[in-house]
Amino acid sequence: MSAYKLIEVRDLVKYFPVTSGVIRARKIGDVQAVDGVSFDIAAGHTMGLVGESGCGKSTLGRALLRLIEPTSGSIRYQGQDILRLSGRQMRPLRRKMQIIFQDPFASLNPRMTAARIISEPLEVHNIISVAERNLEIERLMSMVGLDPSHAGRYPHEFSSGQRQRIGIARALALQPSFIVADEPISALDVSIQAQILNLLVDLQMELGLAYLFISHDLNVVRYISHEVAVMYLGRIVERAPVESLFAKPRHPYTQALLAAAPGFGKDQRQGPVLEGDLPSPMNPPTGCRFHPRCPCAMGVCRHHDPLLEEMANGHAVACHLWSAYV
């Protein structure tokens, strides 16, 4: 873990105002999609982000790229706070931070050929002369495992795995150093998932990319990540190096997630299976947000919000069960 910190996120908050009223909207509350999240991502490393649907994973990923404007907090890219930049100042940084989407059908404009999809970022940033553009498109396509002779085809002529590769080629066109992968394989067939996953790993080795890998599949996250953060209702409840997290999950929520995940060996600790649904992020529970569903909830959990505290060797957890041991 000696690599330098490429991305530093501190106390990132994103509230979506909820309004009502016919003509003039009155604010009646906030959806606390991301509520005070902090983590670092080292260059060339992968941070896995897991959690239930609706816990704010995707919002966090998009907020990192300022595709959603965060409410407060800071995001540093190579030490520079990108939230203070104007749209114009942001443009050169956009090249360095890219995103891969979940749905390979919605992420490609159906009216553009593969070549035009991949070359649009090149044109917009004018990085490559027109003459060299075709060569670059060919290079990118073969890099992600596509046949360059298919450059003139439209998205509907590709399979979902191939489409996802086009999406990856588009993200790579600007030679980024950080990519948010927003559930990039959950919409694919199982047989294709492994191919795309391996492609992402190969590209990371080759190009030294850093990923924020968002997923709800623990097996996948375990395979690709160096570090894992577990999110619950807008907060990170546990963050640890991948081996440490899977060997010794500390937070009751993480334990429950692991217990519920299929495919782990019998030696896996049998935690309780979670009941109930995610509470409304508009009106989160007081104290620890997990306490209404927590099998180990204590009196203190109801009133006091636990902080994310680091224990040994980079393993951090936000739980009163463990704060006593710090």
Place this chain on the structure above:
Amino acid sequence: MLRKQMADKSIKATAERTSLSPGRLFLRRFSRNRAAVTSAVILAVLYLSALLAGFIAPYAMDRQNRQAPFHQPIGIRWSDESGWSRRPFVHEYHSGKGITGYEKAAGKRYYVRLFVRGDRYKLLGLIPSDRHLFGVDAPGKVYLLGTDRFGRDIFSRVLYGAQISLSIGLVGIVITFFIGLTVGGISGYYGGTVDNLIMRFSELVMAFPSFYLILAIMAVLPTGMASSLRYLLMICVLSFIGWAGMARVIRGMVLSIRERDYVTAARSQGVSDWRIITRHLLPNTVSYVIVAITLSLPGYILGEVALSFLGMGIQEPMASWGNMLQAAQNIRVLTSYPWMLAPGAMIFITVLSFNLLGDGLRDALDPR
């Protein structure tokens, strides 16, 4: 060996398969839909003949023949009792007993000739001319669809009427779409309070009982008003009612496309707003817009017909399909002179064609 050849062949076929653009795919799918293609051809013929009405119509719109009110249609023939002819001809008719009924005058043939001289008109409203596509020498008459109460040729009037009835839809839809696209686009793109205000206003417009509003507006117009001005006003009123629904649809489309991942991808790559709108948003609304246009055109045509039928639209002696139908209101006319319903048949054909065309376009553009 054989298997290897087949494999080679299929590889070759895949390689040679040219990439199909969405446009090509659309044309291929559309041309398979026979009803839609037929409708497109019918509409093309209708609009073309409306454009060239003066030339195709054998008589002027207001040419009266007081000797021949309610004349039945005269067929063009190639033969009669005295045998076959190498050129088509019509017979002469004389008024018989009573008010109605004309009897064929035996023997005399009036040959149908092409490019004859006749009533003066202006081609496309510009080029003065007196040549007509076809006609017969006086005193012969060629009334393909019969005549009305004043002895005016219904075929000619249907063509002139098409100029108004068909163009009102086009002009109306252009105005509606201009307002609808702008308002809906702004509403969808900016959202928030702007969106709210615009949408509430458009709901207000939609909540109006539109036909009564049109009736009221047209009814207060002075009767002496020039027909062309009336025509323009009618378009404006129809469009004013129509834009709201359109704006809502466009707004919804812009809203949904704006949230698609490929637009997010473009934003994450620093693509400018303008480029996003022109390269990503608008091209993906085109198919919906085309279909919406085709399917809402009949509404305008029927709107004009209804107004003119009630006497609030195009006034005599100008012809429109609606005010021609007005003459076919009572049962006596209908039973004695059924050819007075010709404009009704035209309306039926036009509206049906537009609907079939719209369905075909939608299936071809959006096969899901």
